Amino acid sequence: MSGLEKPIPMSSKRVTNLRGHADVPGDKSISHRSLILGALSIGKTKIHGLLEGQDVIDTAKAMSSFGALVEKHKNGEWTVDGFGVGGFAEPQKVIDCGNSGTGVRLIMGAMSTSGISATFTGDASLNERPMARITEPLNLFGAQTFSRRNGKLPITVVGSEAPIPITYHTPVASAQIKSAILFAGLNSPGITTVIEKEKTRDHTERMLQGFGARVLSEKTSEGNIIKLEGYPELKAQEIRVPRDPSSAAFPVCAALITEGSDILVPNIGLNPTRSGLFESLKEMNANVTFENENSQGGEPMADIRAKFSPNMVGIDVPPDRAASMIDEYPILSVVAAFAKGKTMMRDVRELRVKESDRIDAMAKGLKSNGLKIEEGEDWWSVEGREIDGVDGGGLCETFLDHRIAMSFLVLGMASKRTITIDDSSPITTSFPTFESLMSKIGANFQKLEP
Numbered sequence: 001m002s003g004l005e006k007p008i009p010m011s012s013k014r015v016t017n018l019r020g021h022a023d024v025p026g027d028k029s030i031s032h033r034s035l036i037l038g039a040l041s042i043g044k045t046k047i048h049g050l051l052e053g054q055d056v057i058d059t060a061k062a063m064s065s066f067g068a069l070v071e072k073h074k075n076g077e078w079t080v081d082g083f084g085v086g087g088f089a090e091p092q093k094v095i096d097c098g099n100s101g102t103g104v105r106l107i108m109g110a111m112s113t114s115g116i117s118a119t120f121t122g123d124a125s126l127n128e129r130p131m132a133r134i135t136e137p138l139n140l141f142g143a144q145t146f147s148r149r150n151g152k153l154p155i156t157v158v159g160s161e162a163p164i165p166i167t168y169h170t171p172v173a174s175a176q177i178k179s180a181i182l183f184a185g186l187n188s189p190g191i192t193t194v195i196e197k198e199k200t201r202d203h204t205e206r207m208l209q210g211f212g213a214r215v216l217s218e219k220t221s222e223g224n225i226i227k228l229e230g231y232p233e234l235k236a237q238e239i240r241v242p243r244d245p246s247s248a249a250f251p252v253c254a255a256l257i258t259e260g261s262d263i264l265v266p267n268i269g270l271n272p273t274r275s276g277l278f279e280s281l282k283e284m285n286a287n288v289t290f291e292n293e294n295s296q297g298g299e300p301m302a303d304i305r306a307k308f309s310p311n312m313v314g315i316d317v318p319p320d321r322a323a324s325m326i327d328e329y330p331i332l333s334v335v336a337a338f339a340k341g342k343t344m345m346r347d348v349r350e351l352r353v354k355e356s357d358r359i360d361a362m363a364k365g366l367k368s369n370g371l372k373i374e375e376g377e378d379w380w381s382v383e384g385r386e387i388d389g390v391d392g393g394g395l396c397e398t399f400l401d402h403r404i405a406m407s408f409l410v411l412g413m414a415s416k417r418t419i420t421i422d423d424s425s426p427i428t429t430s431f432p433t434f435e436s437l438m439s440k441i442g443a444n445f446q447k448l449e450p
């Protein structure tokens with residue numbers, strides 16, 4: 001998505017009785033990391049179940065530009081023939097990471113300690129997101145970075161030829177900052193240390209270990225401390241990408257609010273650093289259960305069953321749960337609209353700097369559908385109207401944000417009047433099969449003329 005293509009408005013009408021299996025695509029975070037770590041390894045990494053959303057495709061293209069051989073095969077498997085830690089070739093063109101904050105931040109980190117330069121850009125949304133949180137620690141490694149005056153993309157990174165390992169306290173809970181630093185630490189001597197107050201998603205640590213790096217993670221009174229030993233020889237792996245809990249959230253939440261529904265969302269990654277939404281839903285009295293719990297490739301997994309839940313109640317979401325459900329607040333606010341009482345979401349300032357200002361985007365759209373929202377800089381609340389109580393009828397702006405677009409389409413599935421979004425095209429960044437999958441279980445979406 002560049003933000004320059006033609007928008008595709010879409011409507012969502014009220015439906016009931018969602019049924020069947022919702023096979024959501026591979027995990028976005030793990031897909032990005034599989035491609036990047038495959039490129040940083042020696043040998044051919046095989047990836048099964050890679051998410052083929054635009055964000056991940058942009059990362060695949062970037063790794064090719066740096067010299068990896070990235071291929072998709074007829075059986076759907078992807079392979080990456082890597083160049084090894086520090087083996088980056090200088091790209092001939094600007095690296096365009098599209099809509100993806102994860103892609104650009106992790107790749108800038110990985111190349112910042114190699115002796116090459118690269119210039120990065122993105123779409124209208126990405127070029128407005130904060131990047132100083134990444135360039136500041138990369139500068140401490142010895143990399144030079146040249147950005148626009150506001151610290152934002154496009155940014156040129158001149159990699160450090162003599163990197164110095166760092167110890168860094170992350171200023172905000174962000175797996176992207178942590179991962180950028182750890183990837184930079186791979187090509188630095190000695191020990192790179194990251195200290196985070198709240199533990200964020202730990203796919204990078206788990207996967208680095210799987211590829212053969214020495215990484216130690218320890219919970220202390222200071223927070224979560226991660227130590228990485230530099231110059232590992234990463235070895236190609238075979239990866240099975242679990243299905244994305246952040247994508248599973250949409251069919252699961254749609255089933256909770258639509259009368260008569262009972263669906264199964266199989267094989268979802270349920271790493272505890274990602275599963276906060278499901279804990280919150282259970283506290284709200286949602287009928288969500290895990291079946292067939294197992295573990296694959298070091299990640300816990302389960303099938304999620306979700307049934308219509310007419311007696312949900314509003315909750316105060318514990319602030320220390322924010323990191324484990326940071327991408328799920330928009331869809332949680334949709335469920336909250338159908339609960340009894342207020343749902344309060346605190347300590348979520350980070351939502352203001354995602355693909356859009358998600359508090360502002362959701363507040364505007366929910367209000368246009370008859371809901372009462374209150375908000376402050378780092379909190380917001382939704383006054384629930386109970387099941388059957390949401391008017392709908394609104395036209396919602398999606399601000400180039402896939403999760404805002406999908407959240408309002410789900411809202412329309414249980415509202416009295418049809419809801420329309422101004423642009424459904426960003427959905428392809430993370431969930432290219434969203435429309436067909438949701439229609440298969442019973443949604444009634446329609447593309448409209450812009």
Ligand code: S3P
Nearest residue numbers: 029102173174175176177326327
């Ligand atoms: C991600 C980390 C989170 C999340 C994003 C994916 C990752 O961002 O919002 O969608 O894969 O590391 P922050 O690290 O900025 O919280």
